[in-house]
Amino acid sequence: xxxxxxxxxxxxxxxxYDVSAAIYKGQMIFxxxxxxxxxxxxxxxxxxxxxxxxxxxxxxxxxIIAIHKSINDEEHTEALSYIQSARFLKxxxxxREFLVEYAKDSGKVPACN
Ligand code: HEC
Numbered sequence: 001x002x003x004x005x006x007x008x009x010x011x012x013x014x015x016x017y018d019v020s021a022a023i024y025k026g027q028m029i030f031x032x033x034x035x036x037x038x039x040x041x042x043x044x045x046x047x048x049x050x051x052x053x054x055x056x057x058x059x060x061x062x063x064i065i066a067i068h069k070s071i072n073d074e075e076h077t078e079a080l081s082y083i084q085s086a087r088f089l090k091x092x093x094x095x096r097e098f099l100v101e102y103a104k105d106s107g108k109v110p111a112c113n
Pocket of ligand 1: 029030033034035036037038047056064067068071073076077079080083095
């Protein structure tokens with residue numbers, strides 16, 4: 001019995017740890033690659049519900065990539081090329097976790113940093 005208990009505590013610890021690590025990484029991506037254009041930070045994150053963020057990130061972030069592909073902004077070429085890169089496709093899930101965590105209907109506000 002005790003063994004099972006420890007096992008469940010362990011699983012809980014591992015899964016909750018993973019999620020907060022993803023949210024943290026997502027926040028870093030947002031701060032590095034999105035804030036320079038989406039300056040509203042909190043208001044931008046809160047501009048969508050969880051469902052809307054999930055839909056924007058569907059099919060490997062297809063909509064988000066498509067929106068930014070059509071933008072021609074010479075001041076932010078690096079951030080724009082990041083969104084279209086393989087690096088973004090590896091990490092976009094973290095960004096989704098972060099945005100969903102603090103979405104309009106989440107009742108949470110991210111700490112400033
Ligand atoms: C070069 C500046 C720039 C960068 C960098 C940028 N965006 Fe955008 N983004 C825009 C513009 C311009 C639009 C289209 C106009 C609008 O709707 O605000 C847009 C639109 C969007 C939209 C759809 C509009 C909405 O609110 O539904 C989302 C979602 C979005 N961006 C997310 C992101 C994310 C996530 C990042 C970081 C990975 C990012 N953007 C980085 C300029 C940028």
